[in-house]
Amino acid sequence: MLLEGKGIADRIMLELSSAARDMEEKSGSRPRLDLILVGDDQGARIYSQAKMKRGKKIGCDVTLTELPEDSSMKEVSSIIGEKSLDPDIHGIMIENPVPKNLSISELADLIPYYKDVDGTGSMNQGLIVSKKEFLVPATPAAVVEILTTFGINGTVTIVNRSPVVGRPLAGMLLNRDYTVTVCHSKTPDLKKYTISSDIIVTAVGHASYFDASYFSPESTVIDVGINYVDDKVVGDVKFDDVSKQVKNITPVPGGVGPITATLIFRNLITSFRYQFSKRQ
Ligand code: NAP
Numbered sequence: 001m002l003l004e005g006k007g008i009a010d011r012i013m014l015e016l017s018s019a020a021r022d023m024e025e026k027s028g029s030r031p032r033l034d035l036i037l038v039g040d041d042q043g044a045r046i047y048s049q050a051k052m053k054r055g056k057k058i059g060c061d062v063t064l065t066e067l068p069e070d071s072s073m074k075e076v077s078s079i080i081g082e083k084s085l086d087p088d089i090h091g092i093m094i095e096n097p098v099p100k101n102l103s104i105s106e107l108a109d110l111i112p113y114y115k116d117v118d119g120t121g122s123m124n125q126g127l128i129v130s131k132k133e134f135l136v137p138a139t140p141a142a143v144v145e146i147l148t149t150f151g152i153n154g155t156v157t158i159v160n161r162s163p164v165v166g167r168p169l170a171g172m173l174l175n176r177d178y179t180v181t182v183c184h185s186k187t188p189d190l191k192k193y194t195i196s197s198d199i200i201v202t203a204v205g206h207a208s209y210f211d212a213s214y215f216s217p218e219s220t221v222i223d224v225g226i227n228y229v230d231d232k233v234v235g236d237v238k239f240d241d242v243s244k245q246v247k248n249i250t251p252v253p254g255g256v257g258p259i260t261a262t263l264i265f266r267n268l269i270t271s272f273r274y275q276f277s278k279r280q
Contacts, residue, residue: 001150002243003222003250005142008149009258012266013058019269020059023276031272032061033091033117033264034083038076038102039069044095050261051093058265063089069099076102080110090275091117091268096164105163114274117267120163128171135267140169142259143201143222144176146250152220154198157181159190159236165203165224190214202236210237212245220248224256 024030033055035048048064055062065083067076076094083089092111098104108116113123119137127134147153156173160166161184170180181193185204194200194214202210203224215221225236235252243249250256 001248003146003150003220003248003255005146005250005255005258008145009262012145012259012262013054016058016262016265016269020265023269023272024059027272027276029088030059030061031090031265031268032063032088033093033268034063034065034089035093035095036065036067036076036079036083037095038067038071039099041095041097044097048095051264054261055265055268060265060268071099071102073102073106076107077110080107084110084112084115087275087279089115090272091115093118093264114271117264117271119168119267125163125168125171128168128175131175133172133175135270136172137164137168138260138263138267139165139203139224139256140172141263141266142256143169143224144172145259145263146222146256147173147178147199147220148176150248152199152248153178154220155179155181155196156199156201157183157193157197158201158203159183159187159194160201160203160224162203166201169201194219204236206236207234208236208238210242212238212241215242215246217245217247219246221246222250222256223252225252226257 037048052062083092092115094107108121116124116135119135124135156178158166158169161182166182170182173180183190183193191214195216199220201222205225207227207229223235223237227234233253
């Protein structure tokens with residue numbers, strides 16, 4: 001079966017639009033996300049524009065703060081400090097990637113955890129480990145949405161250990177009683193783990209890296225990879241070959257991506273509700 005993300009993303013968009021309307025009626029204001037874009041990365045700019053469009057559709061305000069490529073940690077930290085104190089800004093997100101002289105993980109830790117809609121700050125990551133999930137990173141949340149919507153259970157191998165994908169996903173799946181193995185570039189004999197798992201999540205960032213020999217006919221493959229080849233987006237999995245052999249697979253584009261872009265706004269509405277409740 002082809003596990004498409006669009007239907008799930010559309011359903012979540014409707015839920016969020018209704019929640020945003022409801023909150024606006026109660027509070028008299030709209031949830032507002034402030035995106036911080038440092039430098040000239042084209043990918044980061046495209047993602048921020050996409051969020052502005054999606055936010056508008058849902059009924060949230062999205063503002064963009066652009067900072068020059070040569071901004072220092074001190075300068076960006078001071079901007080984050082101002083936005084953190086602004087009661088009209090409910091969510092703050094730093095667009096990835098940032099210029100090499102900046103540390104996105106250090107910057108994320110300056111955002112108050114209840115405005116950290118990217119869910120990558122240490123507090124929100126720790127809350128996953130403590131089984132008290134609050135604002136969870138959108139990509140792992142999208143993978144969880146796919147598995148729960150299609151009712152897919154079993155053992156999981158995640159090929160990624162980054163703070164935006166593999167680590168939080170492992171915690172979130174453990175919280176939902178999945179049995180999880182995490183692999184990475186130093187894992188010897190990767191195929192041994194992928195072929196023997198029911199569910200395999202690939203996020204290595206190498207175009208068409210996984211051929212059919214990594215999977216079994218019973219595999220469910222969730223391809224998180226986004227790679228550009230000749231201006232086309234492809235995943236980590238050789239889709240044409242692998243899709244003929246496995247039980248379930250997500251397409252790229254059209255699988256995890258559309259859900260991820262929507263789930264940032266679920267976090268924004270959660271942040272907004274939390275901040276509104278503290279003011280009552
Ligand atoms: P990252 O920080 O570079 O992490 C890549 C991970 O893959 C690392 O854990 C790395 O291992 C592992 N890896 C790399 N080559 C490998 C190999 N040959 N065998 C086994 N493991 C290998 O990247 P990221 O930010 O997590 O993103 C990963 C991919 O997901 C990218 O394609 C990115 O564009 C995509 N992504 C998609 C979405 C979406 O919404 N669909 C969102 C975020 C990211 P080490 O830890 O040992 O280096």
